[in-house]
Amino acid sequence: SQQxxxxxxxxxxxxxxxxxxxxxxxxxxxxxxxxxQNSGRGLVHLxxxxxxxxxKHSGRLRVTLDTSKKSSSLLITASRAADTASYFCAACxxxxxxxxxxxxxxxxxxxx
Amino acid sequence: xxxxxxxxRNRITKTGKRIMLECSQTKGHDRMYWYRQDPGLGLRLIYxxxxxxxxNKGEISDGYSxxxxxxxxFSLSLESAIPNQTxxxxxxxxxxxxxxxxxxxxxxxxxx
Numbered sequence: 001s002q003q004x005x006x007x008x009x010x011x012x013x014x015x016x017x018x019x020x021x022x023x024x025x026x027x028x029x030x031x032x033x034x035x036x037q038n039s040g041r042g043l044v045h046l047x048x049x050x051x052x053x054x055x056k057h058s059g060r061l062r063v064t065l066d067t068s069k070k071s072s073s074l075l076i077t078a079s080r081a082a083d084t085a086s087y088f089c090a091a092c093x094x095x096x097x098x099x100x101x102x103x104x105x106x107x108x109x110x111x112x
Numbered sequence: 113x114x115x116x117x118x119x120x121r122n123r124i125t126k127t128g129k130r131i132m133l134e135c136s137q138t139k140g141h142d143r144m145y146w147y148r149q150d151p152g153l154g155l156r157l158i159y160x161x162x163x164x165x166x167x168n169k170g171e172i173s174d175g176y177s178x179x180x181x182x183x184x185x186f187s188l189s190l191e192s193a194i195p196n197q198t199x200x201x202x203x204x205x206x207x208x209x210x211x212x213x214x215x216x217x218x219x220x221x222x223x224x
Contacts, residue, residue, distance in 0.1 A: 031211055042116075042202060042215035043155070088154055092211050098143065098162070100213060102154030 005103045006089055012109040019076045021106040023089030024069075032065055032072045033090045033100065043088065047074075081112045115139045116216035118203050124222045125193050133188045133219050135203030144186040145204040145213065146170075146178060148197075155202060161186055162208075193223040 007022045025032065031050045035043040049056045049065045049072065056063045062075040076083055086107045090100040116137045125131050135144065142163050147155040157170030159178040167180055175197060179187045190197055200220050204213040 033211065035215075040200065040218070040220070042217045043204075043213075045212045045214070048211060098160065098206070099157070100155075102147075102156075104152060104154045 006087070006106045008106060009104070010107045010109070012111065013079055015079060015081055015110055015112050017079055019079050019083070019108055019110070021074045021087055021089075021108070023072045023074070023103055025072075025089075025091040025101075026070065027091075027093060029067075029091045029093050031092045032063075033092060034061075034063060034072075034074050035088045035090060035102075037086045037088065037105070039085075046087075048092075076108075079108075079110045081110050084108060084110045116203060116205055116214055118201075118216040118219050120219060121217065122220045124224065126224050127194055129193050131190045131193055131221070133201055133203075133221070135186045135188070135216055137184050137186075137203075137205045137214075137216075139205055139214060140183075141205035141214070142183065142208050143206045144180065145206075146176075146186070146188045147202045147204065148172070148199040149202065149218075150199050158188065158201075190221075190223075193221075195223045197221065198223045 033048045034046045037043045047058045049063045060077045065072045086105040088105045090102045119134045145160045146158040149155045161167045161180045177189045202218050203216040206213045
């Protein structure tokens with residue numbers, strides 16, 4: 001069953017605006033990860049936030065995690081046309097932290 | 113050179129045919145994974161391997177088999193392909209001590 005569920009399914013913004021994507025998950029996690037996928041290509045890891053962390057930054061990315069609500073958000077600031085892609089959250093669970101359960105993704109379009 | 117490679121990149125086959133998808137990695141990682149992605153859906157885990165002698169079923173292993181020929185090679189087989197196995201297939205790797213997974217470029221498989 002799907003663990004991570006992203007919201008919205010699709011998002012269209014102007015270049016320079018901020019983009020926010022949300023993710024909900026169902027069970028206890030070791031960490032939550034966000035990946036980006038350019039059309040039809042492999043996924044690229046963006047950022048990982050551990051279950052004992054509440055917020056993490058990496059460049060123009062900001063991730064928050066609320067374990068009480070089983071939710072996470074990804075904020076991309078000052079978006080660029082090159083940010084156009086699908087973004088997936090992946091809930092990491094299991095002993096040894098091997099199992100990633102992906103959501104269906106948010107398709108982001110950044111209009112120049 | 114890419115760290116995780118998949119062959120073939122595209123394959124069209126007929127119902128009932130046996131097909132093998134191959135994955136090779138130069139990252140030196142012990143853990144390898146096979147996922148499938150269907151349109152509008154996230155990735156689902158088919159099989160995973162922690163080392164050459166440790167292979168495990170994932171969420172959707174029915175109709176698939178795998179072989180871990182060496183640390184660097186992990187193959188996925190469809191013994192008798194059926195149309196609903198048409199999908200994008202990804203191989204991924206990870207270190208034992210880290211949670212991040214590194215994905216190959218994918219194989220687009222069409223079963224007619």
